Amino acid sequence: MPDEPLVLGIETSCDETGVGIVRGHTLLADALASSVDQHARFGGVVPEVASRAHLEAMVPTMQRALDDAGVTLADIDAIAVTAGPGLAGALLVGVAAAKGYALAADKPIYGVNHLAAHVAVDTLEHGPLPEPAIAMLVSGGHSSLLLVDDLTAGVTPLGATIDDAAGEAFDKVARLLGMGFPGGPVIDRTARDGNPAAIAFPRGLTSPKDQLKHRFDFSFSGLKTAVARWVEARERNGEPVPVADVAASFQDAVCDVLTSKALDACREHGVETLIIGGGVAANSRLRVLAEERAAKLGIRVRVPRPGLCTDNGAMVAALGSHLVAAGIAPSRLDLPADSAMSLTSVTVAG
Amino acid sequence: MLVLALDTSTPAVTAALGEVTDSGMKGIAERRTVDPRAHGERLAPQIQLVLDDAGVRPRELAAIVAGVGPGPFTGLRVGLATAAAMGQALGIPAYGICSLDALGRAAGPGRVLVATDARRREVYFATYADGVRLTGPDVAKPADVLVAADRAVGEGALKYSEIFGLPIDDRLLHPSGEALIALAADQVRSRAPGDPLTPLYLRRPDAVEPTARKAALP
Numbered sequence: 001m002p003d004e005p006l007v008l009g010i011e012t013s014c015d016e017t018g019v020g021i022v023r024g025h026t027l028l029a030d031a032l033a034s035s036v037d038q039h040a041r042f043g044g045v046v047p048e049v050a051s052r053a054h055l056e057a058m059v060p061t062m063q064r065a066l067d068d069a070g071v072t073l074a075d076i077d078a079i080a081v082t083a084g085p086g087l088a089g090a091l092l093v094g095v096a097a098a099k100g101y102a103l104a105a106d107k108p109i110y111g112v113n114h115l116a117a118h119v120a121v122d123t124l125e126h127g128p129l130p131e132p133a134i135a136m137l138v139s140g141g142h143s144s145l146l147l148v149d150d151l152t153a154g155v156t157p158l159g160a161t162i163d164d165a166a167g168e169a170f171d172k173v174a175r176l177l178g179m180g181f182p183g184g185p186v187i188d189r190t191a192r193d194g195n196p197a198a199i200a201f202p203r204g205l206t207s208p209k210d211q212l213k214h215r216f217d218f219s220f221s222g223l224k225t226a227v228a229r230w231v232e233a234r235e236r237n238g239e240p241v242p243v244a245d246v247a248a249s250f251q252d253a254v255c256d257v258l259t260s261k262a263l264d265a266c267r268e269h270g271v272e273t274l275i276i277g278g279g280v281a282a283n284s285r286l287r288v289l290a291e292e293r294a295a296k297l298g299i300r301v302r303v304p305r306p307g308l309c310t311d312n313g314a315m316v317a318a319l320g321s322h323l324v325a326a327g328i329a330p331s332r333l334d335l336p337a338d339s340a341m342s343l344t345s346v347t348v349a350g
Numbered sequence: 351m352l353v354l355a356l357d358t359s360t361p362a363v364t365a366a367l368g369e370v371t372d373s374g375m376k377g378i379a380e381r382r383t384v385d386p387r388a389h390g391e392r393l394a395p396q397i398q399l400v401l402d403d404a405g406v407r408p409r410e411l412a413a414i415v416a417g418v419g420p421g422p423f424t425g426l427r428v429g430l431a432t433a434a435a436m437g438q439a440l441g442i443p444a445y446g447i448c449s450l451d452a453l454g455r456a457a458g459p460g461r462v463l464v465a466t467d468a469r470r471r472e473v474y475f476a477t478y479a480d481g482v483r484l485t486g487p488d489v490a491k492p493a494d495v496l497v498a499a500d501r502a503v504g505e506g507a508l509k510y511s512e513i514f515g516l517p518i519d520d521r522l523l524h525p526s527g528e529a530l531i532a533l534a535a536d537q538v539r540s541r542a543p544g545d546p547l548t549p550l551y552l553r554r555p556d557a558v559e560p561t562a563r564k565a566a567l568p
């Protein structure tokens with residue numbers, strides 16, 4: 001459909017510099033530069049290192065996206081950029097660049113919410129969003145359960161982590177098992193050779209008492225400590241650590257809590273679709289467990305392919321396209337980057 | 351040739367428009383707002399205003415000049431990201447000029463210390479003779495800046511004037527866009543290829559590698 005909006009999206013909220021281009025729901029380009037290797041020796045993302053990398057990567061990543069899509073900036077109908085939440089200095093690079101592109105090419109600019117973009121990206125693979133839906137966003141930076149009634153108007157937060165993000169727990173456990181950073185993919189791989197029932201690790205915030213106050217919240221800090229203690233006790237006794245079993249049992253504890261709380265939210269709100277996004281959505285065990293459990297409840301699970309689950313420009317473009325199609329007004333050129341941007345706003349209002 | 355200049359290396363957000371001719375340059379419009387925490391919000395509307403003041407459309411620009419610092423990183427990157435994006439979108443070169451040089455040039459004849467605020471009780475500084483840089487740029491505590499100069503300019507020189515003990519021209523506190531354009535005029539005239547706009551960081555990122563893991567058991 002040539003008359004669908006051609007929208008460009010810029011993402012720089014963490015360690016990925018992303019530029020995506022979509023026409024309607026069709027993905028035309030998804031160029032990405034990552035600074036993940038520069039953070040590895042620090043065991044986590046270093047904000048200043050990420051900001052420096054974004055500035056270096058912005059122009060070449062933009063060029064790659066335009067070349068891949070076979071379009072020029074003059075052809076673009078609107079520019080969307082992640083305004084928050086995220087690392088303040090990193091966000092600012094993307095927002096400043098987006099303003100430069102918008103100003104020079106005379107295009108409308110949309111400052112958008114990163115978490116809403118994680119939900120919107122699924123439209124590129126599975127078509128229009130069924131609303132209402134429950135969205136679970138799990139990554140190194142976020143662990144949120146959201147009720148999505150109308151993505152153009154905002155989403156309703158139902159719960160979030162009260163300590164570590166889910167992906168952070170993967171990173172920390174991978175580190176204590178000596179596996180490197182980031183932890184998600186390496187734990188997923190290692191867990192395939194392990195027994196998920198080998199060790200009974202705790203499931204955070206699932207006791208009857210917690211259900212009253214924290215029904216849709218997560219906690220992974222206690223789990224991480226439990227894994228550390230278990231491993232250390234083994235080492236002190238001079239026994240070998242069954243790394244694959246530890247990885248599989250840890251992963252199962254995380255995925256068990258995530259899927260049961262997400263599906264509980266679907267039931268509570270009478271919602272038939274669960275969308276999972278964020279880097280942890282790439283976890284193979286999470287996908288299988290969510291599918292299995294949802295099928296029994298007649299709930300449909302939508303998970304974008306792994307490359308679209310992690311941070312990228314395509315998700316920002318997808319949300320921008322959704323907003324343009326809905327006739328939402330663009331933001332102004334003085335739009336701020338907002339590292340703590342609330343989930344209830346999808347755009348920085350014009 | 352119309353040239354846009356930007357500088358965000360100090361608490362000031364500066365946007366300026368100038369015209370470079372075969373024999374010289376003239377300033378057309380310049381706007382400045384001093385607000386250390388709002389570079390991200392202020393810069394783009396200010397560019398828009400400067401262009402509107404002069405009735406110039408972005409596509410009429412021949413080049414962009416940006417102050418590459420040194421300066422506090424977060425604000426500095428706002429100017430460079432914007433300048434690089436505009437250059438790319440318009441298909442015109444973007445040139446990077448040391449921001450202190452703009453102050454050094456504007457300061458005119460004699461031996462001059464240029465110092466801007468580097469936060470953490472330090473200054474970014476360089477020295478100039480008749481507008482030409484002799485030493486720096488560098489970063490240090492004001493008391494450790496040992497240079498031969500007759501006077502000083504820049505907001506860092508003003509802030510630590512008691513330590514420097516030099517006469518200060520307090521009309522020259524922030525880099526001007528007109529001086530940035532003048533410094534890049536030869537590149538503009540010769541249509542030299544643009545620079546990758548890399549900040550003069552002068553400091554490494556604060557980051558510590560993790561130490562051995564802490565015991566989880568008592």
Ligand SMILES: [Zn+2]
Binds near residue numbers: 118139
């Ligand atoms: Zn994310």
